[in-house]
Amino acid sequence: MSPSDPPDGIDPRALEAARESFSLARQGNAEKLRQMLDAGLPVNLSNEAGNTLLMLAAYSGQAEVAKLLLSRGADPNRANDNGQTPLAGAAFKGDLRMVELLLDGGAPVDGAGPDGRTALMFAAMFDKLEVLELLLSRGADASRKDASGGTALTAARMMGAPRTAARLQELEGRS
Template identity: 85%
Template sequence: MSPPPPSDDIDPRALAAAREAFNLARQGNADTLRQMLDAGLPVNLTNEDGNTLLMLAAYSGQADVAKLLLSRGADATRANDKGQTPLAGAAFKGDVRMVELLLDGGAPVDGAGPDGRTALMFAAMFDRIEVLELLLSRGADPERQDASGNTALIAAVMMGAPRAVARLDALAK
């Protein structure tokens, strides 16, 4: 659920600082973001789309920022308003390093948003074979189904992801 829309009584300086923090997370400026966290910026601050600083860092491939946020207690399981998790975002992008960081930081390997899609399903759909292998090695369940009853293999077939189809089909036999 998103926070209520900003009201006129919110300090414009606080809004500007929040916007800056989200930009820093996307751009990978861990040093300035660390200073803002030290000054009291909430580590799980969310924007108007429900994206946390960690979600933006994960999706943007900013490993140093993700490490910083995780070390400060960022919630690696928190989904945005579309139900997307940082791990799913990193899997979609094919960012092996970020997937490792998030798993090591507490993201459940089979965690899913309301649609039931896991990071393994995103890796399979977009033929991100290196991420798929990492998730499998960490215990991802290839038989898990999303809300529509689809497994990672079915998702890979539907999206035309040949390497993922071959790997997941071999597991099913």
């Protein structure tokens, strides 16, 4: 079998359609992706890194594609092979609109991958104060711990994120 042969006897046209769908999700071509979904493309299809179409759309800031996928039943909490969820990816990017869309689409505010890191922790780490505030307003638990025992405040301090660290410290002082 040559490197260009499809794995496990998969139809080369199906493989090419899958590759195209990932590009469409990143680029924001909701109409073409809609056509592919109508033709039977699985809404939770994932690539070799475990990224679903929704993860790629969320990370790329493609709100229309994310809305389409969520409306078709995409799993907003499915983690990729690195344990990152679409909500965590949007929080990392600081994409307030996408975070709101994912929360409205069913992503659990404290959903986490195997490492226990939540979207709040990612927002804290990368000093995304507006995202942090949105997540807190939606009920995110600032005292929740990841697999290593760290909180969002721990993450903010570790990464030198001054705005989110100050906000989380303020909250901790109130409890």
